[in-house]
Amino acid sequence: MRVVTWNINSLRLRLPLLERLVAELSPDVICLQETKVPDELFPEQVPARLGYPFHLRRGMKGYNGVAILSRVPMRRDDTAPDWCLKDDRRHLAAVLDAPSGPVTLHDFYVPAGGDVPDPAANPKYAHKLAFVEEATRYFAAHPAHARCVLVGDLNIAPGEHDVWSHRQLRDVVSHTEPEIVRMRAWMDTGFVDAMRQFVPPTEKLYTWWSYRNRDWRGSNRGRRLDHVWVTPDLLPSLRDLVVHVAARDWPQPSDHVPVAVDLAL
């Protein structure tokens, strides 16, 4: 089963690119972030037309928004809280009917956190830290013991080689120590980093390149903001990782590229 996570940065603007993702990667499950479409304006017929009879969506006007498209049946899991009581549509959970049995799937869009890495001066950074802390408390209280996959744009690049320059980004939001410490605590509630099972932590690995760069490939100032975590019982099921870097050169691209993980489920 191939699970893809992708921050699409406007679903309606990039419907042709979603179709291209399906043609090129043929995912079984697609987790989207930053759909930027209210549920009532969601392109209702598109998932089925692309081969995904099942979909869940949780959007709002202008900002945020997540969606899951699936070839296998799934049911929504609504047990998680409204993070930071903001109703800001950053999380969807589902239980997938995988061939080997049910699998729980979480699709997260963690707040980006603004520019200034000081929670006292920057409410967006404070929100980001609080969001990750709340998620950590939740998963500590409700551990994902087994058969759980967590994906999304977590907006944190934790490792030295998850950014183009550890030295130059250590005070840049997405790579600060308080974010990294909190992200590790979240993962340590019961997950392992699936992407790093395929690419050693000593090797550069990016999923995002800023729009504010004329030659993204030439300068290659990337960050790994998008993640796939699995419960340890799924480690023997991991088969492949595809970071679809070519998508950064698609016409009118997202600044994030799709990440696919294959699991024998």
Add this chain to the structure above:
DNA sequence: ATGGTGGATGTTCCA
């Protein structure tokens, strides 16, 4: 130290 680009919205916010 600064500004660079893009999406949704609406004369600005967010990333």
